[in-house]
Amino acid sequence: MAAIPPAVRARGIIKTFGEVLALDHVDLFVTGGQVHGLVGPNGAGKTTLLGLLLGLTVADGGRLEILGAPVGRTLAVPDGVAGFVDGPGLYPSLTARQNLTALASLRESAVDASEALEQVGLTDVADDRVRGFSLGMRQRLGLAAALLTRPRLLVLDEPANGLDPAGKRHVHRVISGLAADGTAVVLSSHRMDDLAALCSEVTILATGRAVFSGPVSKLAAESGDLDYRLVTTDPDAAREHAAQTPGLRLVPGKNTDVVVHGSTSSLDELIARLVTAGVALRELGPVVPPLEAAFLRLTETDSS
Amino acid sequence: MTATVAEPRPAGPAPLRNGYRFELVKLLSQWRIRLLLLVCWLGPAAFVAVVSLQSSLPTDTVFGRWMNATGWAGSLVVLDFACTWALPLLTSLVAGDVFAVEDRLGTWRHLLVAVRSPRRIFVAKSLASLTVILLLVIGLTASGIAGGLAAAGNGQLVGLDGSIIAPGDAASTVLLAWACALAPTLAFAAVGLLGSIVLGRSPMGLLMPALLALVLQLAQLLPLPAAVRLALPSEGFLAWRGLFTAPVQTGPLLVGLAVSLAWAVVATALAYRLFLRRDFTDLNYDGSARNILSGVLPLTALTVLAYGVIVVATPATGSGIEQAKVQDSLATAFAHLYRLQTRELGRPDVTEAQLQAAASCDKGGSRVADEGPGNDWRCVVSWHLPGATALGNAIYQLDITSDGRFIADGDGPKEVNGYFQVRTPIGDAPNPLWQFDVNIDLLTRTVKG
Numbered sequence: 206m207a208a209i210p211p212a213v214r215a216r217g218i219i220k221t222f223g224e225v226l227a228l229d230h231v232d233l234f235v236t237g238g239q240v241h242g243l244v245g246p247n248g249a250g251k252t253t254l255l256g257l258l259l260g261l262t263v264a265d266g267g268r269l270e271i272l273g274a275p276v277g278r279t280l281a282v283p284d285g286v287a288g289f290v291d292g293p294g295l296y297p298s299l300t301a302r303q304n305l306t307a308l309a310s311l312r313e314s315a316v317d318a319s320e321a322l323e324q325v326g327l328t329d330v331a332d333d334r335v336r337g338f339s340l341g342m343r344q345r346l347g348l349a350a351a352l353l354t355r356p357r358l359l360v361l362d363e364p365a366n367g368l369d370p371a372g373k374r375h376v377h378r379v380i381s382g383l384a385a386d387g388t389a390v391v392l393s394s395h396r397m398d399d400l401a402a403l404c405s406e407v408t409i410l411a412t413g414r415a416v417f418s419g420p421v422s423k424l425a426a427e428s429g430d431l432d433y434r435l436v437t438t439d440p441d442a443a444r445e446h447a448a449q450t451p452g453l454r455l456v457p458g459k460n461t462d463v464v465v466h467g468s469t470s471s472l473d474e475l476i477a478r479l480v481t482a483g484v485a486l487r488e489l490g491p492v493v494p495p496l497e498a499a500f501l502r503l504t505e506t507d508s509s
Numbered sequence: 510m511t512a513t514v515a516e517p518r519p520a521g522p523a524p525l526r527n528g529y530r531f532e533l534v535k536l537l538s539q540w541r542i543r544l545l546l547l548v549c550w551l552g553p554a555a556f557v558a559v560v561s562l563q564s565s566l567p568t569d570t571v572f573g574r575w576m577n578a579t580g581w582a583g584s585l586v587v588l589d590f591a592c593t594w595a596l597p598l599l600t601s602l603v604a605g606d607v608f609a610v611e612d613r614l615g616t617w618r619h620l621l622v623a624v625r626s627p628r629r630i631f632v633a634k635s636l637a638s639l640t641v642i643l644l645l646v647i648g649l650t651a652s653g654i655a656g657g658l659a660a661a662g663n664g665q666l667v668g669l670d671g672s673i674i675a676p677g678d679a680a681s682t683v684l685l686a687w688a689c690a691l692a693p694t695l696a697f698a699a700v701g702l703l704g705s706i707v708l709g710r711s712p713m714g715l716l717m718p719a720l721l722a723l724v725l726q727l728a729q730l731l732p733l734p735a736a737v738r739l740a741l742p743s744e745g746f747l748a749w750r751g752l753f754t755a756p757v758q759t760g761p762l763l764v765g766l767a768v769s770l771a772w773a774v775v776a777t778a779l780a781y782r783l784f785l786r787r788d789f790t791d792l793n794y795d796g797s798a799r800n801i802l803s804g805v806l807p808l809t810a811l812t813v814l815a816y817g818v819i820v821v822a823t824p825a826t827g828s829g830i831e832q833a834k835v836q837d838s839l840a841t842a843f844a845h846l847y848r849l850q851t852r853e854l855g856r857p858d859v860t861e862a863q864l865q866a867a868a869s870c871d872k873g874g875s876r877v878a879d880e881g882p883g884n885d886w887r888c889v890v891s892w893h894l895p896g897a898t899a900l901g902n903a904i905y906q907l908d909i910t911s912d913g914r915f916i917a918d919g920d921g922p923k924e925v926n927g928y929f930q931v932r933t934p935i936g937d938a939p940n941p942l943w944q945f946d947v948n949i950d951l952l953t954r955t956v957k958g
Contacts, residue, residue: 259622261789284521287622294619298538307531311523311623350619 210273211236212358212389213258219266220253227253229413230267235391235406237357240384242400242421243393245410246504251362251393254410255290258360258391272357288360288391293347297336301327301346304335305353314353321349326375340367348376352383359383361392365399377403397496411504421496428499432456433472435463436488443484450475464492522626525633532637536607542641545602549648554656557583561660571669571750571914571946576657578939579664581679583657584650585753588686591649592746596694597722599645604638604701605715608784612710617789631784635702635777642698643691650687667941669914669948670754670838671845686749689762692769693745697721699776700808706784707800732882732911735829735951740815745769747912750948760823760952761913768815775811779804829951830909832879835886836868838947839905839917843868843890846941850925853941855934859895866892870907884908886915901925903942913949 213235220228228250235241243251256262257269260276269276274283295304305318322331325345330338335346344367351359364380365373380390380403394400400407400421407424409417417424437443443463447453452471456464465475479486491498536542560567560576561583567573570589575582611617624630666679674682697718704717713720725743738744739761748765751758783800819825844866851859870888872879886907891900903925909915919926919942926942 256618259618260625261618261621289622290618292615294614294616296535296538296614296616298540299535303534303538307534308623311527311531313524313527 209237210270212239212272213241213391214270215257215267216269217267218254218257218264218269220250220257220262220264226413228257228264231410231413231415232418233391233408233415234418235358235389237389238384238387239406240380240390240392240404242404242407243391243410244395244397244400244407244500248412249410249504250413251410252290255288255360255362255391255393258358259286259288259290261290285354285357286360287351287354287356287358288362289347289351290360290362292362293343293350295335295338295343295346295350297334300332300334301338301349302331304346305350308350309353312354315355316353318349318353321352322346324352324379325349326372341369341372344368345372345376348379352379357388359388359390359392361390363394364392365394365396373399397494397500401494401496409500409503416503417499424499425495426499427503428495429502430466430468431495431498432464432466432492434488434490434492435465435486436461437463437479438485438487442482443479446478446482446484447475450478522629523624525629528624528629528633529636532607532633533640535610536603536637536641541602545599545645546648549599549645550652553584553587553649553653554659557587557653557656558660560586561657568916568944571948572666574939574944574946575667577661579666579676579679580654580657580659580661581664581666581676581683583661584653584683585686587649587653588683588690588749591646592690592693592749593726594722595649596646596690596746597697597718600642600694600697600701601715601718603641603645604635604698605705605718606701607634607638608702608705609708609710609714621789627785627789631781635780638702639695639698642694646687646691646694650684654683666753667846667849667945668753668755669750669842669946671842671849671941671945671947672755673845673849674753682752686752689749689752689766690746692766692773693742696742696745696769696772696776699773699780703776703780703783703804706780706787707804729912732828734825734827736816736819736823736825738829738912739764739819739823739825739951740768740812742769742772750914751950754948754950758948758950758952760950764819764823764952771811771815772808775807776804779807823952824954825952826954828881828911830881830911830913830949832870832872834949834953835907835909835915836870836888838915838949839870839888839907840866840868840890842917842945842947843903843942844892846945847892849941850931853933853938854931857895863895864892866890868905882909882911888917909949913951915947915949917945917947919943 211234213233215231215233218228218231231254243254245251257264258271272283272285299307301322302318305321309318322328325348327342327345327349330342335343338346344364348364364376368376384390404421406419407421408415417427435443440461440463444455447455447463447465450471453465453467453475456466476486566576567586570586572582572585576586611620620630621627663676665676666674668674700721701718704714708714722743725741728741729738729743744761745765745768748761751762783803844861844864847864848859848861868888868890870879870886872883873885886909888905888907890903890905894901903922904920905917906920907915907917921927926940929940929943930937931940
């Protein structure tokens, strides 16, 4: 018996495909019960890193431990790891239940197909062929397949892809529930709002390197000065006051909108000036959300 | 307090039995496979039953002319057709797609995560496709026999040397013939597996066994030396005919089985090696020219090796169709069928020894060598009539194909072999000496002198 190890401990992971350096000394640390987001532009190395965690490929360098077990040069990850990359991989000629039952019998699963289908809200279509499923339904079925083995590390590539708002809420609820029960979840997404809603920590990859890894709240702080859009009762007066506010500069925008760039403290001062001048403020918000702005700033800096 | 958990262990591969079951479920869920099963289990019965009741029979196919005389002939007509097209096509549709389907669906990663052993995936897929192919072949066998027996009954079968095979022996020989056809089927299935792995999502992978069958069919039409012909994996699809002669033509049969099994083993080993080396992370995998070469070259080398072994270890020379063999085969078949005709006509029985039948054959006149395939063979068969001093004579035109089969077409006299019917005490009946099929053993050596 040993102390609970982290779900993933990766140090200096290197992975190359021919001449291409897909992962360049990447570190990743994920504990049990944590939902960890992986984000990055296309070709950043997200899928490669997820593939390493699922045992689909092996690293060329660095040290990788999954659920406390070192992963060597062979395609062998410990029991307790499940998930999917590049889509859930289902057989269209089988029904949802048949897909899961076949998989369950393959791995002698702890969870039966009906229970997994219920968890992801697909009980009503359990006996329909997957051929007719929408992308969102396939994603949910893929998640159900991953749940069959009661994983301690769940690896998901774009799990919310193709989901409608209700489906997304359902999947978020399932993932949060698993994390609450101690399962570590590593998921990739292009949508920062998904990551913000689900993840406690996030790692940003750009051209194979981890350019940020830490709590989501800390990532927001990385965003720096943002563009803010203001909708007021008197746009001309608002522009005049913005021009006079130290630390703010006007950004060209739509006629009725006022867009300014600057820090939050300068924005606070502009709001105070508008209130004093009797200009009513109807809407105020960042043009690009802070997390997305941080992502763009970090990845663009790295690319340049 | 320190929380503790059990030490994690590397995930073992899924049990092979479970993987095999999974692959079988996937195969049997495909509408294409279900349709094939339906066709193989019902089609031959319907075909044989309908054709056996017609007056016009498929005489171009071996045993076709006996379809309304015995139910066993129907199954052999199905076997002959299956060996030409159906079995290579079935292996294409099952084994040729069993790996490629995962490329098309993009499910390799999913499968690898679930099974955790490319080796077991290969074995499970191969066994599952083999199982389905066996189900299809069993269907063809059972259906053809059932249709034949229902329509034409359990009668005696005339062999490919004119000998009469009792219904019990016919049953076991027909089943043995189908079993022999399994060896080349395995070879083509292995080529299907190889194509499916080498060519990934490309439809060319699916067509490999059918394409190979087509190429070999064309090769079989050419006047190739017997040793080359026997070194090809398609020989196994013809060699079962040797079971229907007395004695059994074991040489081509054993060579055909050995070559087919060697192809099955080599193609499977190549497929296995290439499968373990492929990159499963490439979703657009469509094979490569290098992989195609690494599949084609060893099989070509195997054919050359088989040719060398046959040349050294067997008496195969030239086309294997020589004048003496043709004469012997024709005389033997004539003697057997003369006895059958004698019985039909209600005359006193004679034996082959009493008949002392002999044939004299010539191919294409004096300017052409009396050997090799062709439809320009002309023979005169003579025999002794018991109690008479005069010799009986009958003329035959032979059409000999390069695989050693020939059709002897009677050219008179009318009372013996010149008319398709004979008048028996119970009415007109088919004349067994009018036209008949014979199979020459391409491997036996003629003793001249």
